[in-house]
Amino acid sequence: MTDLKPVRAAAKHLGLMLLAFVMLYPVLWMVVSSLRPNNEIFRRPGLVLSSLHTQNYGQGWDALASPFGHYLLNSAIVVLGCIIGNLVSCSMAAYAFARLDFTGKRVWFAIMLGTIMLPIHVIIVPQYILFSQLDWINTFLPLIAPKLLATDAFFVFLMVQFIRGLPRELDEAARIDGCGHGRIFWQIILPLMKPALATTVIFTFIWTWNDFFSQLIYLTDPDMYTVPVALRSFVDSTVNTSWGAMFAMSVVSLVPVFLAFLLGQRYLVKGIATTGIK
Amino acid sequence: MSALGELRHIRGSTRGSPRKRDNRAALVFLLPWFGGLFFITLGPVVASLVLGFTDYNLIQPPEFNGVDNFTRVLSDERLHQALRVTFTYVVVSVPVQLACALGLAMLLDRGMRGMAFYRSAFYLPSLLGSSVAIAVLWRQIFGADGLVNRLLAVVGIEGRGWISDPGTALSTLIVLNVWTFGAPMIIFLAGLRQIPVMYYEAAATDGASRWTQFWRITLPLLSPIIFFNLVLQIIHAFQSFTQAFVVSGGTGGPSDSTLFYTLYLYQRGFNSFDMGYASALAWLLLMIIAAFTAVNFWAAKYWVFYDD
Numbered sequence: 001m002t003d004l005k006p007v008r009a010a011a012k013h014l015g016l017m018l019l020a021f022v023m024l025y026p027v028l029w030m031v032v033s034s035l036r037p038n039n040e041i042f043r044r045p046g047l048v049l050s051s052l053h054t055q056n057y058g059q060g061w062d063a064l065a066s067p068f069g070h071y072l073l074n075s076a077i078v079v080l081g082c083i084i085g086n087l088v089s090c091s092m093a094a095y096a097f098a099r100l101d102f103t104g105k106r107v108w109f110a111i112m113l114g115t116i117m118l119p120i121h122v123i124i125v126p127q128y129i130l131f132s133q134l135d136w137i138n139t140f141l142p143l144i145a146p147k148l149l150a151t152d153a154f155f156v157f158l159m160v161q162f163i164r165g166l167p168r169e170l171d172e173a174a175r176i177d178g179c180g181h182g183r184i185f186w187q188i189i190l191p192l193m194k195p196a197l198a199t200t201v202i203f204t205f206i207w208t209w210n211d212f213f214s215q216l217i218y219l220t221d222p223d224m225y226t227v228p229v230a231l232r233s234f235v236d237s238t239v240n241t242s243w244g245a246m247f248a249m250s251v252v253s254l255v256p257v258f259l260a261f262l263l264g265q266r267y268l269v270k271g272i273a274t275t276g277i278k
Numbered sequence: 279m280s281a282l283g284e285l286r287h288i289r290g291s292t293r294g295s296p297r298k299r300d301n302r303a304a305l306v307f308l309l310p311w312f313g314g315l316f317f318i319t320l321g322p323v324v325a326s327l328v329l330g331f332t333d334y335n336l337i338q339p340p341e342f343n344g345v346d347n348f349t350r351v352l353s354d355e356r357l358h359q360a361l362r363v364t365f366t367y368v369v370v371s372v373p374v375q376l377a378c379a380l381g382l383a384m385l386l387d388r389g390m391r392g393m394a395f396y397r398s399a400f401y402l403p404s405l406l407g408s409s410v411a412i413a414v415l416w417r418q419i420f421g422a423d424g425l426v427n428r429l430l431a432v433v434g435i436e437g438r439g440w441i442s443d444p445g446t447a448l449s450t451l452i453v454l455n456v457w458t459f460g461a462p463m464i465i466f467l468a469g470l471r472q473i474p475v476m477y478y479e480a481a482a483t484d485g486a487s488r489w490t491q492f493w494r495i496t497l498p499l500l501s502p503i504i505f506f507n508l509v510l511q512i513i514h515a516f517q518s519f520t521q522a523f524v525v526s527g528g529t530g531g532p533s534d535s536t537l538f539y540t541l542y543l544y545q546r547g548f549n550s551f552d553m554g555y556a557s558a559l560a561w562l563l564l565m566i567i568a569a570f571t572a573v574n575f576w577a578a579k580y581w582v583f584y585d586d
Contacts, residue, residue, distance in 0.1 A: 013392065016385065016386075016392075016396055020395075020396060020399035020400065023399065023400065023403060023457065024399060024402065024403075026419055026425065027402075027406065027412075029419075029425060030415045042424075044428075045425055089310040089314070092308070092309075092311070093308055093310065093311040095307050096303075096311075100300040100307065101299050102299050102300055102301045102304035102305075103299060103301055105304075111315070112311070117567075117571075118319060118564075119516070119517045119560075119563060119564065120517070121517065121543055121563055122323055122564045123560075124322075124547070124560070125326050125329060125547055126321070126329065127322050128547075128548075129325075129336070130317065130322070132336070145318075146314060149310045149311065149313045150310050150314050151314040151319055156311070181300065181303040185307070209409075210405075210409045212408075212409075212410055212519070212524075213519050213520065213540075216523075217544075217548055227410075228409065231410045231411060232410050232524055235414055235417070235527070236528075247414075247418075250410075250412075251411070253409065253410070254406060254411050257409065258402075258406075261402060269397070269401070272468075
């Protein structure tokens with residue numbers, strides 16, 4: 001029996017490695033194919049490169065009305081706005097739910113939890129009407145403004161959980177020293193909740209960067225396109241002719257997500273494990 | 279621990295002792311959130327219910343048309359197709375995805391070597407899966423001349439145009455959803471770590487097999503987490519949009535075989551600007567998701583085991 005143990009462990013590792021390889025194969029293949037001439041992409045299912053064909057990147061970069069950098073910049077602006085909005089508004093709401101005692105708290109808290117599961121499709125039509133009456137279509141405001149209003153309740157919940165874990169003695173001591181809620185929040189709670197804030201930054205980054213539905217609806221002017229909308233218009237305009245260029249820009253669009261994943265893995269795993277939403 | 283757990287406990291928690299409330303401070307801290315609730319989330323939910331009883335194209339003012347939109351639901355063939363597609367997608371992809379997630383989480387034992395690497399490798403697709411880039415990739419690999427068919431050709435199997443064939447197009451999207459099992463897997467991993475090792479040690483001493491341990495210890499103690507994942511992934515799957523949109527070029531084709539509910543809603547609302555009907559459809563979706571969730575909660579009584 002004992003002799004079999006290392007063999008079984010090795011077999012298990014082999015199986016897991018193989019599965020990981022199969023899972024990541026499509027992505028690896030896309031990266032490799034983005035460095036192949038178009039006629040090779042469809043012929044070669046393998047991962048070996050015979051030569052480096054970097055022209056796809058230049059071609060893809062200039063394939064749409066504006067250079068691809070323009071869309072990357074648009075996405076970056078939206079992402080940055082959403083991150084700031086979520087950090088400010090969600091931490092404020094979380095402080096109230098975690099530390100303040102107010103009328104109807106439990107009802108409001110339940111409503112807040114309920115909105116986590118609210119499908120965006122149920123609110124998109126009236127939202128669109130509201131924003132079009134404000135003349136906000138084809139601006140980034142419909143994407144950023146909701147974040148300034150703590151509508152990503154998921155992060156409110158994440159931060160509430162975190163603040164509840166901080167010792168109340170700290171607040172009490174500050175209160176005795178004459179601090180109001182503003183200062184307790186700003187000088188005591190916020191500095192202590194950096195891990196929760198980091199988780200919020202990383203999730204907001206990845207979700208906003210990948211978000212397609214609302215960007216598709218609110219951004220119809222090619223000049224305002226973000227990366228996902230631009231990429232999609234690329235697909236529709238070229239129909240199967242320049243897969244190399246399309247793969248190249250797809251790879252470019254995934255790089256920021258991948259970097260966020262590498263840098264923020266610890267926070268991502270923790271965030272999912274404690275709140276359970278991807 | 280989880281949002282669902284919170285909701286479950288909210289009714290049972292006891293009132294705190296009466297003391298001075300911080301109403302004014304709370305109002306200040308919650309001002310943005312209240313604004314969002316009334317203008318961005320709950321307000322629009324109510325507004326879309328009202329709009330659901332109107333005929334509205336964004337240009338002329340909305341006109342009440344009674345229950346017309348809802349009688350139209352009954353005879354709208356494309357909607358029925360969208361419901362079939364979406365139900366199939368949810369009912370097939372969620373259980374398969376969760377089974378993969380649980381299976382892998384069980385294989386990744388506590389403290390095993392290379393744990394961090396495997397966890398990352400299996401989780402990465404969850405982060406990439408909802409992007410347009412991956413949808414573009416899917417369009418290629420399941421195309422008639424795509425990667426999958428090339429690989430099949432290596433072993434001598436003749437493939438087909440998986441995406442252009444109405445019989446298999448939806449399956450490619452189901453595969454895509456299963457591919458993102460990493461996020462529920464991480465939740466399972468966290469849950470497995472909560473189960474005390476001594477339970478297994480005691481069971482092993484009593485001669486219980488691995489299989490018995492799985493059925494008698496792991497599954498019952500993990501059932502709240504399985505339930506949590508199930509509820510979340512079902513809600514999530516009902517809202518899938520991007521992949522079907524990109525893979526089908528916005529049509530839901532071929533022959534409406536990938537016409538997800540949300541895609542149909544998008545077409546009615548934002549291609550035809552049939553806002554009244556789209557609002558009715560949105561509420562119908564909300565009702566369907568709520569019904570599924572309610573059934574889940576009801577069924578939970580019979581299989582979810584709470585230790586507390």
